[in-house]
Amino acid sequence: MEYAKDFLLKVHKELLETRLMEKKLTEIYAQGIVPGHIHSGMGQEGSYVGVLSTRKKGDYFKFGHRPLAANYIVGEPMDAFFGELLGKLTGNALGHGGTNHLGRLQDGVVGFSGSLGCDAGVAVGAALTIDAEQRDNISYFFYGDGTASRGPVHEAMCLASCWKLPVLFVCENNQFAISTPSSYSSAVPNPGADRAAGYGMPTAVVDGTDVLAVYEATQKLVDYVRAGNGPALIECKEYRWRGHFEGDQCAYRDADVTHKYMTEKDSVALFEAKLLEQGVVTEEYLAKLREDFDKAMDEAIAHAVEAPAMQPADIYDCLYA
Amino acid sequence: MKVTYAKAIGDALKEEMRRDDKVLLFGEDVAQFGNIFGITRGMLEEFGPKRIRNTPIAETAMVGAAIGSAETGMRPVLELMYSDFALVCFSEIFHCVAKWRYMHGPEYKLPLVIRNASGSSNGAGPEHSNCVESLFMHAPGLTIVTPSCAYDAKGLLKSAIRSDNPVLFCEPKLMYQQKQEIDDEVYNSDYTIPLGVADVKVSGSDITLIAVGLMVPRAIAAAEKLAAEGISVEVIDPRTIAPLDKETIYASIRKTHHVAIVEESNLTAGIGAEFAALFQKEMYDELDGPVERIAALDVPIAYNMDAEHYSIPDVDDICRVLRTMH
CATH class of the missing domain: 3.40.50.970 (Thiamin diphosphate (ThDP)-binding fold, Pyr/PP domains)
Structure with missing residues (x-):
């Protein structure tokens, strides 16, 4: 497929920013300034950005707990992003939600349940609004291979297909539910795609480390969903580079395999090599992009560190509308 | 109509x-x-x-x-x-x-x-x-x-x-x-009833009886029965269980100094348990006796109808408890 340069630059920028942000999260966690856990999304940038490259204004997003950078990519300002992560009043949820609850409704982010999968129906509900308002938007539901086992996910697929709603289910198969390999939990090789037939959904399985392959496979399904044909499902195969949370030593898996994925299936490095080869970007451009983004993040983190936190008198704020 | x-x-x-x-x-x-x-x-x-x-x-x-x-x-x-x-x-x-x-x-x-x-x-x-x-x-x-x-x-x-x-x-x-x-x-007037506002279903002066849902008509019947015995019961329906209209309930307790709660569900950790804890804490000086809880027995509700009816408070169960408070 031929792409316009602007499109390639946009995809690359989002891909690189997702990587840099996920890396930064691990760094500030190591510094001890993050009160909660960090579930690094390194290794899943290609699939998220590939899928999100099909989005348009008015779409809704139910993201997973990694990569958190997805919330920034669709519009959350860095100050609100890092403010929430550090539990400050400048965060989108005043510090009540933290690491699992970043994002803003005005960007289409519909929220997240820390009891993974309990929020599957939320994406269906957002699609119900789209249907009621007769818009050609869609609702994206990102979930992992671990969450693929949960009943609420299957109930959401059942309801979305029954009501023929515009939902794109995105199974992020990073191969591990904390320590449990997907091959143990699932009797089929593709815990997303292989089960979709039960709900009459068209599917695709794609290499999640190839951002353009993800985009192309997703776009076909998105066209189908936007046209009012009902839900569809894409499964992205990838590998979680780091542990479930920071501090996880990953003793349950083969470090050589991890190393292989990190060196041979690095979605950012692979895409940048292609763009350099095609003359779309230069080394100087890449270096500046990295430097500018890193600086912007450091500034936002400094703001978040200095930002005020909730006081005891504020504890009931935002409980009721 | x-x-x-x-x-x-x-x-x-x-x-x-x-x-x-x-x-x-x-x-x-x-x-x-x-x-x-x-x-x-x-x-x-x-x-x-x-x-x-x-x-x-x-x-x-x-x-x-x-x-x-x-x-x-x-x-x-x-x-x-x-x-x-x-x-x-x-x-x-x-x-x-x-x-x-x-x-x-x-x-x-x-x-x-x-x-x-x-x-x-x-x-x-x-x-x-x-x-x-x-x-x-x-x-x-x-x-x-x-x-x-x-x-x-x-x-x-x-x-x-x-x-x-x-x-x-x-x-x-x-x-x-x-x-x-x-x-x-x-x-047909498009009337609404605000959330969070209790309703005094029966006015009385001796005992405040907080009744929920199905228990409200039974509480009203109990109040009528006890009135004939010279016990004046004020029946309050919170209507909104949470958040609770404490103002209406506390005004009644300040008048009667006795309070009971009746609910259809099981006794343990029920609505009455929470209300009783709240009342004894916030209205301690106004209470002249323990807060009484009337609720279903701590068993599953049986299929057998006699057992079902036996386990859920009826008018007589309510009267029996309220008489002990007077």
């Missing part, structure tokens, strides 16, 4: 759907079938299949769909059929509905109602006879409403649908066919 509780619920739904096209209704068997109690009959014909939707038996997704549609601009009314089924989507209500706004920020609002047919109904058995209010009182963020008559049911449901906060709306099944005389003009 004579109005049944079921008709009042149905009329509230229809009036709100006519008033605001953002109001949607979905649940198991609510469309062609008109709900298992007939409450939504005719609504599919009037409002069409986009606004009146049957669901598969998928409660977790139904609650999620209520959240997702509410936060993005709709006003969904979700019908869970039996209250007992609220437990198959407990996490979605307890973690998601109740906490969603608090944990995502002030931009997020959930104008949704979860209706459920609650409590015993003559032989429905252990898994179709439960009241769930006390289970969800433990979830800050939820508004819990249990109306005890047709007039209240209509006004409260309309307020619940117009509220920007999520409401768990419990409808005692045994009340559905109860009739109430309501002035035609009043009934």
Whole structure:
């Protein structure tokens, strides 16, 4: 497929920013300034950005707990992003939600349940609004291979297909539910795609480390969903580079395999090599992009560190509308 | 006119759907079938299949769909059929509905109602006879409403649908066919009853009796019976269980200095347990005796009807306890 340069630059920028942000999260966690856990999304940038490259204004997003950078990519300002992560009043949820609850409704982010999968129906509900308002938007539901086992996910697929709603289910198969390999939990090789037939959904399985392959496979399904044909499902195969949370030593898996994925299936490095080869970007451009983004993040983190936190008198704020 | 509780619920739904096209209704068997109690009959014909939707038996997704549609601009009314089924989507209500706004920020609002047919109904058995209010009182963020008559049911449901906060709306099944005389003009006047406001159903001076849902008519009957014995009982229906209208209740306790709570559900960790703890803490100086709790025995509600009736408080059970307080 031929792409316009602007499109390639946009995809690359989002891909690189997702990587840099996920890396930064691990760094500030190591510094001890993050009160909660960090579930690094390194290794899943290609699939998220590939899928999100099909989005348009008015779409809704139910993201997973990694990569958190997805919330920034669709519009959350860095100050609100890092403010929430550090539990400050400048965060989108005043510090009540933290690491699992970043994002803003005005960007289409519909929220997240820390009891993974309990929020599957939320994406269906957002699609119900789209249907009621007769818009050609869609609702994206990102979930992992671990969450693929949960009943609420299957109930959401059942309801979305029954009501023929515009939902794109995105199974992020990073191969591990904390320590449990997907091959143990699932009797089929593709815990997303292989089960979709039960709900009459068209599917695709794609290499999640190839951002353009993800985009192309997703776009076909998105066209189908936007046209009012009902839900569809894409499964992205990838590998979680780091542990479930920071501090996880990953003793349950083969470090050589991890190393292989990190060196041979690095979605950012692979895409940048292609763009350099095609003359779309230069080394100087890449270096500046990295430097500018890193600086912007450091500034936002400094703001978040200095930002005020909730006081005891504020504890009931935002409980009721 | 004579109005049944079921008709009042149905009329509230229809009036709100006519008033605001953002109001949607979905649940198991609510469309062609008109709900298992007939409450939504005719609504599919009037409002069409986009606004009146049957669901598969998928409660977790139904609650999620209520959240997702509410936060993005709709006003969904979700019908869970039996209250007992609220437990198959407990996490979605307890973690998601109740906490969603608090944990995502002030931009997020959930104008949704979860209706459920609650409590015993003559032989429905252990898994179709439960009241769930006390289970969800433990979830800050939820508004819990249990109306005890047709007039209240209509006004409260309309307020619940117009509220920007999520409401768990419990409808005692045994009340559905109860009739109430309501002035035609009043009934058709688009009246609402504010959430969070209790109602003094019977005025009295000796004992304050807080009664919930199905227990309200029994409490009123007990008050009438005890009046003949010279005991004056003030019956208060909180109507909204959470947040509680403490002002109305405390004004009564300041007058009577004795208080009892009667509920249809099991005694242990019930509504009365929480209310009693609250009253003894906040009204200690006003109380001249222990707060009494009248509730179902701590057993599952049996299928055998005699056992069912024996385990749930009736008028005589209420009178027996109240006499000991006088």
